[in-house]
Amino acid sequence: MFDWRDYGNGIVAFDAGYVRPILAAIHLVVEAGRVAVIDTGSNDSLANTMAALAKLNLDSSAVDYVILTHIHLDHAGGAGRMLAVFPNARLVVHPRGGRHMAEPTKLVAGVTAVYGAEYVARVYGEILPIAAERIVEAEDGHVVNLAGRELLCLDTPGHARHHICIVDRKTGGIFTGDMFGLSYRELDVDGRQFIFPTTTPSQFEPEEMRKSIRRLLSFEPHAVYLTHYAQVTEVKRQGEELLRHLDALIALALPEKEAGAERHARIKGAMTRYVLAQIRAHGCTLPEAALLDLWETDLELNAQGLEIWLDTLKS
Numbered sequence: 334m335f336d337w338r339d340y341g342n343g344i345v346a347f348d349a350g351y352v353r354p355i356l357a358a359i360h361l362v363v364e365a366g367r368v369a370v371i372d373t374g375s376n377d378s379l380a381n382t383m384a385a386l387a388k389l390n391l392d393s394s395a396v397d398y399v400i401l402t403h404i405h406l407d408h409a410g411g412a413g414r415m416l417a418v419f420p421n422a423r424l425v426v427h428p429r430g431g432r433h434m435a436e437p438t439k440l441v442a443g444v445t446a447v448y449g450a451e452y453v454a455r456v457y458g459e460i461l462p463i464a465a466e467r468i469v470e471a472e473d474g475h476v477v478n479l480a481g482r483e484l485l486c487l488d489t490p491g492h493a494r495h496h497i498c499i500v501d502r503k504t505g506g507i508f509t510g511d512m513f514g515l516s517y518r519e520l521d522v523d524g525r526q527f528i529f530p531t532t533t534p535s536q537f538e539p540e541e542m543r544k545s546i547r548r549l550l551s552f553e554p555h556a557v558y559l560t561h562y563a564q565v566t567e568v569k570r571q572g573e574e575l576l577r578h579l580d581a582l583i584a585l586a587l588p589e590k591e592a593g594a595e596r597h598a599r600i601k602g603a604m605t606r607y608v609l610a611q612i613r614a615h616g617c618t619l620p621e622a623a624l625l626d627l628w629e630t631d632l633e634l635n636a637q638g639l640e641i642w643l644d645t646l647k648s
Contacts, residue, residue: 335347335348335350335381335384336348336354336355336358337385337388338358338563338564340556340564342503342504342506343362343363343364343482343503343504344360344361344362344363344501344504344506344558345360345361345363345385345389346358346359346360346361346558346562346563346564347359347361347381347382347385348381349372349373349374349375349378349381349411350374350377350378350380350381351374351375351377351378351407351456352407352456352630355517355518355519355562355563356517356561356562357372357374357378357407357408357560357561357562358372358558358559358560358561358562358563359371359372359373359374359378359381359382359385360372360508360558360563361385361386361389362479362482362484362501363389363391364479364480364481364482364503365480365481366391366395366480367395367397367479367480368386368389368391368395368396368397368398368479369396369397369398369399369400369477369479369484370382370396370398370399370400370415370419370422371400371402371499371508371558372400372401372402372408372409372508372510372560373399373401373408373409373410373411373412373415374407374408374410374411375406375407375410375411375456375457375458376410376411376414376457376458376459376461377411377458378411379411379414379415379418382411382415383418393418393419393420394419394420394421395421396415396419396421396422397421397422397423397479397480398422398423398424398425398469398477398479399412399415399416399419399422399423399424399425400424400425400426400471400477400484400486400499400508401424401425401426401427401430401434401497402496402497402498402499402508402509402510402511402512402560403427403430403492403493403495403496403497403510403511404426404427404430404433404434404440404493404495405444405493405511405533406440406444406453406457406460407560408510408511408560409426409430409434410457410460412424412434412463413434413437413460413461413462413463414461416461416463416464416467417461422467423467423468423469424463424467424468424469425469425471425475425477425486426468426469426470426471426495426497427470427471427488427495427496427497428470428471428472429494429495430495431465431468431470433495434462434463434468435462435463435464435465435468436462437460437461437462440460441453441457441460443535444457447534447535447634447637471486471497472486472488473486473487473488474486474487477499482501482502482503483502483503484499484500484501484502485499485500485502486498486499487499487500487548487549489509489512489545489548489549490536490538490541490542490545491512491537491538491539491540491541491542491543491544491545491546492510492511492512492531492532492533492536492537492542492545493511493536494536494538495536496510496511496512496545497510498510498512498513498545498549500552500554504555504556505552505553505554505555506554506555506556506557506558506564507549507552507554507556507557507558508557508558509549509557509558509559509560510559510560511531511533511559511560511561512542512545512546512549513528513546513549513557513559513565513571513572513575514528514529514530514531514559514571514575514578515528515529515530515531515559515561515562515631516528516529516559516561516562516565516571517561517562517627518562518563519619519623519627520612520615520617520619520627522615522616522617523616525615525616526565526566526567526571527611527612527615527617528565528571528574528575528578529575529578529608529611529631530542530575530578530579530582530635531561531631531634531635531638532579532582532634532635532638532639532642533631533634533635533637533638534634534637534638534641535638535641537638537639537641537642538642539579539583539642542579543576543579546572546575546576546579547572549572550568550569550572553568553569554568555568556568557571578611581607582604582607582635582639583639585600585603585604585607586600586639586640586642586643587643589603589643590643590646596640596643597636597637597640600636600639600640601632601633601636604632604635604636604639605625605628605632608628608632609621609624609625612624
């Protein structure tokens with residue numbers, strides 16, 4: 334059985350089946366037999382989603398909403414396929430993302446520019462468009478009503494300008510997509526969780542990220558639910574850690590702004606050394622090779638995002 338985490342409060346997380354085990358979670362909010370799916374993984378994630386519904390003795394007709402924290406394809410790539418098989422569902426997405434889910438050509442082109450056509454075809458397959466009349470564009474403060482359970486949408490830029498976080502008013506938990514960073518369960522030590530920002534291309538904005546993290550902390554959530562990966566507790570402390578790591582990334586990137594052809598390697602190398610040192614300080618004893626394997630893609634994309642941000646700065 335795929336990874337399954339039932340938090341006993343109407344929130345379930347399960348493995349999206351994206352790239353490797355417990356890399357990306359899909360969350361279900363379940364209220365009175367009605368379901369909101371939060372983030373979708375890729376097209377391949379539909380099988381696990383159907384299995385999750387079956388485990389809850391529900392079927393595709395129970396899904397009222399598919400909510401995207403943002404439209405990066407590890408979060409949104411399976412949305413079109415899900416809407417095709419969930420007859421009652423509407424898609425909830427940031428206003429900047431709605432048009433791209435209705436007509437995904439530019440979205441796919443942008444992802445292809447980062448990963449290459451072969452990777453996109455293999456990992457994501459065909460990104461299916463969604464009929465515009467089924468798309469709800471969630472402005473800041475929009476409330477999704479799931480059988481009386483209110484899900485408050487917050488505009489949270491910093492990782493991407495099309496990013497929302499979703500406050501579950503029933504539990505106080507927040508679904509944070511990538512705004513509250515990455516926390517991989519393989520790095521847990523005696524129940525303590527390691528967390529790290531994600532600065533991926535192409536809309537990373539550090540000051541906006543700081544503001545969004547602080548806004549999430551202002552709700553004083555008992556838990557946040559990350560796409561990468563699932564429930565994180567001790568939220569105030571983890572928020573402080575995120576801000577500390579973010580400051581460190583900016584500090585290591587800024588001196589490399591004019592480093593020319595060596596810039597990417599220098600930023601990625603410095604970030605790799607920093608991440609490994611922080612993981613060791615956290616107490617994780619996994620072999621270095623295993624850690625580098627877990628973090629390989631994130632280190633590469635974080636470095637790319639920092640470089641694109643550097644290029645927006647005046648000399």
